[in-house]
Amino acid sequence: MLELSFSENMLLTTLSFFTALMTSLAGAGGGTVLLAAMLQFMNPAEAIPVHGVIQFSSNLTRTWLLRKFVNWSIVIRFTILLPIGVYIGLQIFQNMDSDNIKNIIGIFILLALTLQNLRFIKSFFVPYYAFYFIGLITGVLNILVGVIAPLLAVILKQSISEKKSIVGTLGYFGLIGNLLKIIGFSLIGFSFYEYIDTFLMIIPATLVGSRVGQLLLNKISNKIFMIIFQIILIGLAIRLLFI
Numbered sequence: 001m002l003e004l005s006f007s008e009n010m011l012l013t014t015l016s017f018f019t020a021l022m023t024s025l026a027g028a029g030g031g032t033v034l035l036a037a038m039l040q041f042m043n044p045a046e047a048i049p050v051h052g053v054i055q056f057s058s059n060l061t062r063t064w065l066l067r068k069f070v071n072w073s074i075v076i077r078f079t080i081l082l083p084i085g086v087y088i089g090l091q092i093f094q095n096m097d098s099d100n101i102k103n104i105i106g107i108f109i110l111l112a113l114t115l116q117n118l119r120f121i122k123s124f125f126v127p128y129y130a131f132y133f134i135g136l137i138t139g140v141l142n143i144l145v146g147v148i149a150p151l152l153a154v155i156l157k158q159s160i161s162e163k164k165s166i167v168g169t170l171g172y173f174g175l176i177g178n179l180l181k182i183i184g185f186s187l188i189g190f191s192f193y194e195y196i197d198t199f200l201m202i203i204p205a206t207l208v209g210s211r212v213g214q215l216l217l218n219k220i221s222n223k224i225f226m227i228i229f230q231i232i233l234i235g236l237a238i239r240l241l242f243i
Contacts, residue, residue, distance in 0.1 A: 020209030085139020
């Protein structure tokens with residue numbers, strides 16, 4: 001593990017601000033942009049656990065503010081097999097090289113964007129019992145690809161119709177998923193303490209970015225924003241795959 005330079009920390013802090021702003025405007029996806037950007041200059045073995053801490057702090061605030069709207073029936077089912085998924089993901093992660101992990105993340109981003117834009121996907125109903133399996137798969141993918149919130153958002157919308165409940169429940173998914181990710185990487189020897197300076201810079205920027213995004217929510221065209229947002233993600237994914 002290499003300690004990040006001041007310029008790299010400043011770059012991450014700026015990225016964290018803008019991607020938190022993106023998440024507030026789009027509902028989900030800013031974390032995906034942040035991880036894809038981090039992987040342009042960080043090894044996956046560093047970027048994924050560091051990113052987990054950033055996302056944990058972001059989801060902690062959102063989950064607390066919307067705790068009354070969390071769908072606990074779904075949350076309990078989602079959580080039961082999640083630790084097993086994290087364990088499986090860690091076993092796979094430790095036996096893969098960096099290039100393969102970057103390729104998987106790049107492919108996953110493009111796949112998630114494709115599924116988000118397929119109209120027939122939105123007509124499916126996802127029963128509550130399916131969240132046992134979804135939690136298991138999320139545990140695996142949280143380790144291998146870092147973030148799957150955009151895909152979880154699509155799935156959750158097939159089970160819950162109330163917006164605050166969707167956002168609050170999705171926030172809990174991110175909270176517990178990233179907490180278990182942090183614990184898992186700690187158990188295999190990752191030293192989060194070495195990145196304390198990074199966290200002290202990034203976490204406040206994330207909180208400020210979220211607040212600014214809320215203030216801009218009704219002042220920016222959602223359609224134009226989503227087009228720009230998806231173009232950025234596609235560009236980062238292609239760069240991960242081919243450069």
